Amino acid sequence: xxxxxxRLVGDLAKAIDESDFxxxxxxxxxxxxxxxxxxTGDLLGKPSSNGDGKQITSGYAxxxxxxxxxxxxxxxxxxYLVMKQSLxxxxxxxxxxxxxVGEGFHHVSFGVGTGHKDRLILEHLLxxxxxxxxLPVDMSSEMLRLGTREATHRVGPRGHRVVPVxxxxxxxxxxxxxxxxxxxxxxxxxxxxxLLGNTLANFDHDDELLANLTALxxxxxxxxxxxxxxxxxxxxxxxxxxxxYSRSRAYREFVTSALLHNTDLTITVDAVQFRGxxxxxxxxxxxxxxxxQTGDDILMMLPDRTRVAFPDRDxxxxxxxxxxxxxxxxGIVRAAGMRKVTGTHxxxxxxxxxxxxxxxxxxxAPGDPVPAPRPDDDVARVIWEN
Amino acid sequence: xxxxxxxALTFGALAxxxxxxxxxxxxxxxxxxxxxxxxxxxxxAGITGIFAERWASQRxxxxxALDSIRLEMARNRETLDGEAFNATGSxxxxxxxxLVQSAVDTALxxxxxxxxxxxxxxxxxxxWRTAVASxxxxxxxxxxxxxxxxxxxxxxxxxxxxxxxxxxxxGVRTLLDETQAYVSSR
Numbered sequence: 001x002x003x004x005x006x007r008l009v010g011d012l013a014k015a016i017d018e019s020d021f022x023x024x025x026x027x028x029x030x031x032x033x034x035x036x037x038x039x040t041g042d043l044l045g046k047p048s049s050n051g052d053g054k055q056i057t058s059g060y061a062x063x064x065x066x067x068x069x070x071x072x073x074x075x076x077x078x079x080y081l082v083m084k085q086s087l088x089x090x091x092x093x094x095x096x097x098x099x100x101v102g103e104g105f106h107h108v109s110f111g112v113g114t115g116h117k118d119r120l121i122l123e124h125l126l127x128x129x130x131x132x133x134x135l136p137v138d139m140s141s142e143m144l145r146l147g148t149r150e151a152t153h154r155v156g157p158r159g160h161r162v163v164p165v166x167x168x169x170x171x172x173x174x175x176x177x178x179x180x181x182x183x184x185x186x187x188x189x190x191x192x193x194x195l196l197g198n199t200l201a202n203f204d205h206d207d208e209l210l211a212n213l214t215a216l217x218x219x220x221x222x223x224x225x226x227x228x229x230x231x232x233x234x235x236x237x238x239x240x241x242x243x244x245y246s247r248s249r250a251y252r253e254f255v256t257s258a259l260l261h262n263t264d265l266t267i268t269v270d271a272v273q274f275r276g277x278x279x280x281x282x283x284x285x286x287x288x289x290x291x292x293q294t295g296d297d298i299l300m301m302l303p304d305r306t307r308v309a310f311p312d313r314d315x316x317x318x319x320x321x322x323x324x325x326x327x328x329x330x331g332i333v334r335a336a337g338m339r340k341v342t343g344t345h346x347x348x349x350x351x352x353x354x355x356x357x358x359x360x361x362x363x364x365a366p367g368d369p370v371p372a373p374r375p376d377d378d379v380a381r382v383i384w385e386n
Numbered sequence: 387x388x389x390x391x392x393x394a395l396t397f398g399a400l401a402x403x404x405x406x407x408x409x410x411x412x413x414x415x416x417x418x419x420x421x422x423x424x425x426x427x428x429x430x431a432g433i434t435g436i437f438a439e440r441w442a443s444q445r446x447x448x449x450x451a452l453d454s455i456r457l458e459m460a461r462n463r464e465t466l467d468g469e470a471f472n473a474t475g476s477x478x479x480x481x482x483x484x485l486v487q488s489a490v491d492t493a494l495x496x497x498x499x500x501x502x503x504x505x506x507x508x509x510x511x512x513x514w515r516t517a518v519a520s521x522x523x524x525x526x527x528x529x530x531x532x533x534x535x536x537x538x539x540x541x542x543x544x545x546x547x548x549x550x551x552x553x554x555x556x557g558v559r560t561l562l563d564e565t566q567a568y569v570s571s572r
Contacts, residue, residue: 096538231550326546345542347474355473355551379531380540380547383524384554 115150231356
């Protein structure tokens with residue numbers, strides 16, 4: 001880099017810091033045309049009555065300004081319990097965990113969300129590191145804009161120390177590039193990575209994603225993971241989980257917004273269905289699907305203007321989420337090559353919520369995986385079991 | 387042995403006096419039967435009075451024992467419904483209140499309850515007593531392990547185990563419901 005290049009970067013940082021206008025410097029990591037082609041491909045799936053054919057994969061549910069606004073509305077909906085409780089209880093849970101993070105950290109946030117949680121994290125990290133670098137990473141530039149503004153509102157850091165990265169972090173090659181970028185920017189200084197708001201549960205191969213994300217962490221780094229949890233696994237509880245999501249109209253509007261903005265379907269939220277199941281011994285799984293209930297085969301236009309058949313009773317999977325069994329969490333963390341530094345749990349304090357549903361916040365560190373506990377190591381369970 | 391001898395002597399003397407009184411009544415001329423009749427009735431009242439007094443005393447003791455058990459169960463109900471055992475309450479380390487069983491112990495040891503008439507209740511109270519002793523012991527172990535652990539995570543693990551659907555604690559709640567309902571119906 002020449003001296004004039006260095007001056008240009010300095011001037012740019014100065015211009016952003018000193019301007020009253022809400023500039024944000026965004027690094028775009030992928031060609032958005034490729035993303036549109038991938039979305040189109042996902043909507044060309046075979047007919048299926050249970051959401052296994054056509055689908056909108058995780059990042060695309062938030063892609064574009066329409067879904068982003070719908071997401072923001074859903075988050076403000078008191079009937080969308082998971083999000084409401086997650087936001088309400090995060091201050092308390094973060095308060096219990098933050099003392100174990102350490103000092104001098106930078107922050108890389110995967111899936112910035114509404115930005116409220118990142119703001120709390122930044123407030124704490126900035127107390128120990130005024131030169132903190134904040135990199136929110138998301139596939140949706142609109143989500144980045146929305147979340148980053150909330151995350152940095154009144155807490156700093158300075159404008160040029162905030163570097164939103166538009167990138168699909170579910171792609172392994174993208175993460176390799178991101179790792180190089182982060183390490184170039186922070187050197188050997190520690191980084192706190194975070195994946196909050198039960199985002200992990202939205203991916204088909206969640207275990208693989210977590211392993212890829214945590215692989216970014218070096219020994220001095222930490223990883224903050226937040227997931228929705230359940231004390232037990234049963235078909236009844238899967239129905240309770242379905243009930244929890246299906247109550248919110250704003251949530252139905254959010255999950256259909258990607259379809260509304262990328263196809264010419266006439267959307268009715270009544271055609272949104274929730275299918276709950278038990279996923280082995282690790283989670284309750286909820287699939288949100290949009291089913292053609294018109295009684296006729298219809299044609300659906302995709303973003304590239306091709307028309308595909310959307311037969312009667314065919315489905316498009318709109319969203320996937322899970323509630324992880326608390327007992328399975330240690331195994332999930334261990335399989336990702338991490339060890340738990342500390343963790344905290346919060347139950348849903350809502351009368352109609354099923355007993356045992358809540359959120360867990362885990363602070364993880366790379367290193368030798370902790371050996372699996374023997375059954376007799378679970379002292380609490382042994383003492384209180386019948 | 388002395389008690390048996392005194393009892394035999396007392397009831398023997400009363401029985402003989404009663405027999406003599408009745409004989410006296412039979413052999414007395416018609417105009418002189420007032421005295422043996424009064425004497426016989428006084429002896430009869432003396433004999434039945436002993437049993438009536440014993441029966442009333444036992445009944446009073448039993449009622450007092452049941453009242454004490456009802457109060458104790460209500461107190462235990464307040465404890466279980468209190469903040470300390472609230473599933474959504476604080477997960478911080480704490481000393482838990484204990485369940486009490488002194489009224490049940492006293493009722494069982496004093497013989498206030500009839501082994502025949504109250505057989506079901508006695509069985510239920512023995513089960514309740516065992517459950518209370520067990521839950522208090524488990525609370526002791528919980529406190530010991532939570533307070534000696536440097537991590538807050540341990541307190542959360544115990545909180546989750548305590549309130550899980552299969553926890554021993556849930557069985558104690560059910561047993562308390564059953565015992566309270568039974569005692570109220572007596």
